[in-house]
Amino acid sequence: MADFFLSAAPLILFFPLIGAATIAIFGQYVHRSASGIIGCVSLGLSFLLTVGLAAVILPLPVGQQILYSHSHFIGYWAHLPPDLIISFRLLVDPLALLWMLIITGVGLLIHIYSVGYMAEDKNYRTFFSYMNLFVFTMLLLVMADNFLWLLIGWGGVGLASYLLIGFYYDRPVAVLAARKALIMNVIGDVGIMIAIFLMYAHFGNITYEGVFSHVGTVGAPALTWIGIWLFVGAVAKSAQLPLQTWLPDAMEGPTPVSALIHAATMVTAGVYLVARAHPIYDSAPVAAEIVAVVGGVTALFAATIGCVQYDIKRVLAYSTMSQIGYMILAVGVGAYAAGASHFMTHAFFKALLFLSAGLVIHALGGEQDIRKMGGLAAKLPFAFWTFAVGAVAIAGIFPFSGFFSKDAVLDATLTSHHPYLFACGVAAAGLTAFYMARLVFLTFFTGAYRGEHEVHAEAARTMTIPVALLAVLSLVGGALILPRHDELAIMLRSTFVDARLPQNGNEFDLGLSFGVLLIALAGIALAWLAYEWRPAIAAAAKRTFSGAHALLTNAYYFDVIYHWLFERPTYALANALLRLFETDAVDALPAFAVRLGSSLGGLSTRWETGYLRRYGLTFVIGAALLLFIYMLLAHGSSAGALP
């Protein structure tokens, strides 16, 4: 049995691809419900095999773990001069396994939820095909054993994300959002590509093993540059400053997509990348410092914006950005296990939040504006309780999972001597509690229901069961990362055995934990005061600080700045080139060829009068010419051919 699971790693990867292809090719010939079933079953098989594989590999001692992680050869891929052979080989070390468990497990729950959520959609089949394609490319990203295949998966998730953000292709906003996400992600792809070129130049190798085992032989400046370019990819994919603006717009996609791709898995690929490349960052302190600063600042930056947004999904999007900021901060200061544990708990509670927000949106017929909600706790009790569990977990209230993982991150930041980033993190923790509580109060309380849509009854069981399971995971997920007994950090030890800091996970400082908990409670209390007890306070604050409010509502005007800094000059350049170069120079040659062809053709049609005699004459002249040429040649070769 153990041997079977060890050899099943390629199956884990290819089941979702087979599912996607089956739905895409044969889905049109069978009943539409078959697409959902195929999508869920293929992912379910992947999940079962992943669980089996994890159960075999994780209990092994470190040495054997490393041995068994590397034995999944699929095929040769490329041969680079002078003697580098790139194989398609899978790596299933504990870090990859953690991500695989979340991708297939949370992915399966979200697939099941989608069966209900997308039931009415006309492109039901396409949706499941894309979702399975996403899971395949994401698994490819985390299971690759070299940077080339990582990049292929990296581009693949970008493509799947593009397809799914623009899923409602008849809405121009969705199409524009998809394009924006793709362009910003390609910036990151190019960053990773440059990092791969640098690795090839300095190490002559681009496999993880080949690069990481020779980190000591290359100077610090080269490593720093490799680390920075890799991090450009991470920044774009994980929506960190300054490439963050695509994530809120990505909420134009269907809610299950937001839950799976733009909360639980794809956007955490940046965290995975930095954790995966930890030998580089361990030896390049400048690059690691940049990672930590970007993460910490983004955590606070996004949290402030989340406080004033009115679209329920946009609040969650900024909250995702902020929480990923925590993870990036953790891996930046070298606490890789803490980053991974926050990834795990975040996948649980953020997927939960999105899915129960989806329940609300579904019940309100597509309404996402929280100003048009209110008083829904009585009408949608299941959505309320599950959303509340998610909100409490993300706010970091004891004993929900977010408390433990956020604590581990903040603890690591402080103990690695980053007081300013620690302050950012603590402030973000308070703001997180505030905006989540605000969201809960405005959606589910503050008087009666304010919207004009009829509130439908709560959703089908395919939607509620996954949400309930995620609520349970958000509640008890912290048990895996208990302070001073961090199972997750123990699990991950073979990946981080050589990290620059010991990966003990949550060290637990009682004072710190208590302080952060108090700040979070204060945030909740403030939200209660301003939105539930006396709504006039919120209105007054909005009037008093109208400038700051506008700044936050427009997300610090990043979109406007980028519009004037990049979009306008690009359009201007393109238009100038169009006027000066395209029409006069590039188009001139083909246009000349067209004119030449049509005038020559017009000339020759004059001969074609339609008179039979004309054709006869042409024929005779042609025959005479042939005879003449023949005689000329015959005369040339053997004079007087005729006897």
Place this chain on the structure above:
Amino acid sequence: MPQVPLNLYLELSAVLFVIGALGFLLRRNPITMLMSIELMWNAGNLAFIAFARNFGDMSGQVFAFLVITVAAAEAAIALAIVVMVFRRRENADVDDISVMRG
């Protein structure tokens, strides 16, 4: 019986061919034009047979039979076209049927 030299056969063949070609080009009656074409075919046949006899090679004669077959087929098709045109137009002047100009 004195041998007729090959050249005489070929000269006769050339004269027949030129008469056929000129007839094809200059006459407007499609029936006459068809007859001219037949004349050209047969000029070719004469040359084939003359060469075959002169060189003692039977393939020239075989080719003459092939040409006769093809000429018959061509005549059948051409006459059918002429009949169709005549039915539509009550007239068979080839200069009037220039509508197929392309």
